[in-house]
Amino acid sequence: MRVYADNAATTAVSETSLAAMLPCFREYYGNPSSLHTVGQEAAERLSLARQTFARYLHCNPAEITFTSGGSEADNQALLSAAALGERKGKKHIISTQFEHHAILHTLNKLRKNGFEVTLLDIPKSGVITAQQVKDAIRPDTCLVTIMFANNEIGTIQPIPEIGKICREAGVPFHTDAVQAAGHLPIDVQAMDIGMLSLSAHKFHGPKGVGVLYVRKGSVPLVNVIEGGAQERGKRAGTENIPGIVGAAAAFKEACEHMAENAEKVSRLRDKLIAELTKIPHSILNGEQERRLPGNVNLCFEGIEGESLLLLLDQQGVEASSGSACTSGSLDPSHVLLALGLPHEVAHGSLRLSLCEYNTEEEIDHIIAVLPGIISYLREMSPVWDELENGQREHVI
Amino acid sequence: MLYSEKVMDHFQNPRNVGKMDDADGVGEVGNAKCGDIMRMYIKVDHDTQTITDVKFNTFGCGSAIATSSMATEMIKGKPISEALSLSNQAVVEALDGLPAHKIHCSVLAEQAVKAAVKDYYDKNNISYGKELQVCDHDCAHCAGE
Ligand SMILES: Cc1ncc(COP(=O)(O)O)c(C=O)c1O
Numbered sequence: 001m002r003v004y005a006d007n008a009a010t011t012a013v014s015e016t017s018l019a020a021m022l023p024c025f026r027e028y029y030g031n032p033s034s035l036h037t038v039g040q041e042a043a044e045r046l047s048l049a050r051q052t053f054a055r056y057l058h059c060n061p062a063e064i065t066f067t068s069g070g071s072e073a074d075n076q077a078l079l080s081a082a083a084l085g086e087r088k089g090k091k092h093i094i095s096t097q098f099e100h101h102a103i104l105h106t107l108n109k110l111r112k113n114g115f116e117v118t119l120l121d122i123p124k125s126g127v128i129t130a131q132q133v134k135d136a137i138r139p140d141t142c143l144v145t146i147m148f149a150n151n152e153i154g155t156i157q158p159i160p161e162i163g164k165i166c167r168e169a170g171v172p173f174h175t176d177a178v179q180a181a182g183h184l185p186i187d188v189q190a191m192d193i194g195m196l197s198l199s200a201h202k203f204h205g206p207k208g209v210g211v212l213y214v215r216k217g218s219v220p221l222v223n224v225i226e227g228g229a230q231e232r233g234k235r236a237g238t239e240n241i242p243g244i245v246g247a248a249a250a251f252k253e254a255c256e257h258m259a260e261n262a263e264k265v266s267r268l269r270d271k272l273i274a275e276l277t278k279i280p281h282s283i284l285n286g287e288q289e290r291r292l293p294g295n296v297n298l299c300f301e302g303i304e305g306e307s308l309l310l311l312l313d314q315q316g317v318e319a320s321s322g323s324a325c326t327s328g329s330l331d332p333s334h335v336l337l338a339l340g341l342p343h344e345v346a347h348g349s350l351r352l353s354l355c356e357y358n359t360e361e362e363i364d365h366i367i368a369v370l371p372g373i374i375s376y377l378r379e380m381s382p383v384w385d386e387l388e389n390g391q392r393e394h395v396i
Numbered sequence: 397m398l399y400s401e402k403v404m405d406h407f408q409n410p411r412n413v414g415k416m417d418d419a420d421g422v423g424e425v426g427n428a429k430c431g432d433i434m435r436m437y438i439k440v441d442h443d444t445q446t447i448t449d450v451k452f453n454t455f456g457c458g459s460a461i462a463t464s465s466m467a468t469e470m471i472k473g474k475p476i477s478e479a480l481s482l483s484n485q486a487v488v489e490a491l492d493g494l495p496a497h498k499i500h501c502s503v504l505a506e507q508a509v510k511a512a513v514k515d516y517y518d519k520n521n522i523s524y525g526k527e528l529q530v531c532d533h534d535c536a537h538c539a540g541e
Contacts, residue, residue, distance in 0.1 A: 304431055306457035310407060323457070324431045332431065344428035380413055381455040382435040383428050 003362040008353035014204035020249035024242035049248035070178040070199030073212035074102040085142020097338035122338040126155030126286025148180035152335040153286035154295025163192025182254030205250030209243040261356040266293040283396040294354035302384030303377040315369040400492035406462035423511025432456035436508040459498040467505035
């Protein structure tokens with residue numbers, strides 16, 4: 001049995017999304033900037049896709065910019081808000097310790113350009129408080145950027161409360177909703193969201209397609225890619241029509257089936273959490289309540305994540321880990337460290353991220369194979385040996 | 397694939413894995429903070445100065461386990477002098493290569509062997525040179541930075 005449990009990394013394209021894309025390759029293949037028939041057929045589909053995103057995000061189609069993915073949308077949002085701030089002499093930005101690198105690395109770039117960045121601490125729950133944001137806002141704050149839901153531990157942030165605080169303080173608010181879009185209800189108006197990034201491949205759309213929403217009249221977009229006048233001149237390059245059409249079809253499908261998918265997936269998630277936390281010296285990272293329907297993130301003491309992933313893969317289970325070995329750096333995941341986990345525990349993390357395509361049988365398979373793999377690796381581990389001998393203290 | 401077939405074989409079927417209660421020398425290198433610890437046990441024939449048995453315990457990624465396993469195979473039954481000349485490069489070659497960011501695992505394996513021999517020498521009052529001063533438990537050091 002092969003079980004794909006890495007849906008936070010990316011998802012399979014849905015039948016609906018694929019069916020919407022296929023005619024764009026050989027029937028409606030025109031350039032939307034062309035005046036002839038086939039070009040205008042493509043332009044029509046581009047416009048419909050924009051309307052779809054606008055409808056489900058509760059905004060105006062003119063507020064939607066298509067990008068090459070979540071990373072580009074994040075970069076453009078931050079650079080644009082920073083440019084506006086700079087013009088107003090405001091160079092302070094508020095974010096969190098556990099943002100995606102698309103945010104954190106852009107913030108590092110801004111730091112080098114003289115911006116001051118406050119990264120809020122992450123409580124053990126994995127959910128920051130709106131009060132933390134409120135306390136950090138200063139007269140020179142030009143941007144608050146807080147992710148909607150965390151990509152590693154799945155915890156959902158109090159976005160409407162943060163949005164309200166930012167609106168009252170007159171500070172632009174951006175949220176990286178890459179993990180939330182298509183999985184949680186989003187209403188940019190009701191939630192006071194000024195800017196939002198999403199990415200199609202996290203909800204059964206194609207890779208390489210993102211959306212940046214920016215409320216009209218708030219932050220003027222600064223180009224990341226210069227060139228032609230596509231996307232109102234704010235994002236050059238012939239539009240990826242198949243991708244954008246596939247993204248819209250996937251988003252519509254995800255939003256229309258959101259409640260039923262969430263119910264099914266969170267039931268599978270809760271079963272995994274209940275069973276896997278029975279493994280001694282394991283812990284669920286981040287609280288269970290305010291959590292993406294598909295996210296399970298655990299640490300197992302005494303083992304290292306990469307070897308766990310390889311053995312799981314051998315048993316047909318495809319998952320991910322925040323260990324240093326899988327990140328290609330010396331440090332384990334910055335998200336787990338931000339939660340206050342010691343390095344050696346963070347190395348032993350496992351993320352299982354589910355979607356509505358997963359079945360009960362697949363969950364049972366994971367529950368059947370994982371405890372044996374953990375015992376096997378612990379048996380081989382000098383760290384576990386020390387924990388068992390009392391030469392090292394259990395942390396979890 | 398990230399790893400060669402040899403690496404996967406030694407990871408999935410590690411040779412000489414386990415503890416040794418009556419070891420003549422035990423060496424431990426690495427640091428849990430960095431995500432790799434190797435502990436190597438050796439049994440030595442005092443007359444011939446030969447390593448008659450080896451066992452290892454490793455906390456770490458696939459290549460850490462595979463390099464430990466390969467290193468034990470390469471020194472088992474060998475004179476100590478030969479075991480001490482085992483280079484990390486030889487371990488990497490025997491495994492048909494490692495990804496660049498995993499080379500530090502082979503360095504750890506080489507050092508685990510040296511640490512076990514050093515422990516044996518210490519316990520038996522045998523003198524040795526400073527080439528046996530091993531890992532300073534600094535992550536960047538092991539990663540070859
Ligand atoms: C929270 C978050 N932000 C941004 C991204 C980047 O999105 P993309 O891969 O579409 O560039 C991801 C996906 O890896 C993510 O999980």
